[in-house]
Amino acid sequence: MTKKPRRRPFVMLNRLPLLAVLFFPCITSAASEPEAAVVQNAVSSGHTASVLADAFEQSAQLWRRDAIAYARLPSRDEIGRMLTTYGLDEAGKPVPVSQQEIDQESVVVRDMQPLVGAVYHEYLMTKTAWFEEYGMMPDTLSFHSYQSLRQVNVLTVDAQLLSALGSLDGKTVEIKTSDFPALSHDNQETEADFPTVTLMLGDRVTDAGEVIATDTLQQRYSLQGDLPKT
Structure with missing residues (x-):
């Protein structure tokens, strides 16, 4: 009686590495997209805070409330x-x-x-x-x-600042108030809770992100001079 040779199941072992290469990069890419977005937002926010800090250090003025x-x-x-x-x-x-x-x-x-x-x-x-x-x-x-002893650091929004902050039209830009010098250091972890502010060319804005009308500033505050350079 002649024994028939057993046939082993055919498996595409030589194709498995290729399938893995084609399939897993898609998963890896999809999983990394949210992380990349978070990093991009963090870099953008950090850049804005740095631009504002430099602008206030170089050009801000000190005003005292007259109340x-x-x-x-x-x-x-x-x-x-x-x-x-x-x-x-x-x-x-x-x-x-x-x-x-x-x-x-x-x-x-x-x-x-x-x-x-x-x-x-x-x-x-x-x-x-x-x-x-x-x-x-x-x-x-x-x-x-x-x-009143209240003093505020005030910066005039000019074209150079708008450009550095990423303004598209050179007239306005919207940024988070948490990026302003008075708030950025202590509130990095709760940044999402802070509102945004729209800055326009010629605006007067404090280091806490509060826009003050020019008439209000001149009527209710007295200019104390430029901030001392550090």
Whole structure:
């Protein structure tokens, strides 16, 4: 009896490396695309922050707010009561616009000029907010005047800056406020939570990304000079 030789199954072993080369690069490429996008965004954001930092260091000016306000501490009898803030209606008559409860951390603030007659615009600030703005705490129950100590670093947006920031039309550019010098160092991890700002040619912008109208800057602030070069 003659034995028939066994046939081994035919396997395309010689084709497997070729199939692997054709298939796996597609997976690798697809998986690397999000990572590449993240790196590109990080580089772009880092470039913007660097451009802004250099611009403020070289060309920014220091302005001080001219605001003067009267302020006092609340009396014991006022704690827990409501302070009514008045404004003017269309006819120029004083009307209540809001109410705030007075507490131990309140500072009562009054504008220097009355609205009408003996009616003043009064409102509350926390002691912390008041100190940050004016640098000195009221220590009496009567009103005294205080000069604001708030200073801002202001940069004028010119064509060179717009170009460096990647403006396409040379007139506007949209960037994240987290890229500005006052915010970029401490908020890199929460960058996505910050809004964007549109800068236009001729704008005045602070190092915190706040655009200030030229009229507002000239009327409410005093120029202290150029920032010292570091």
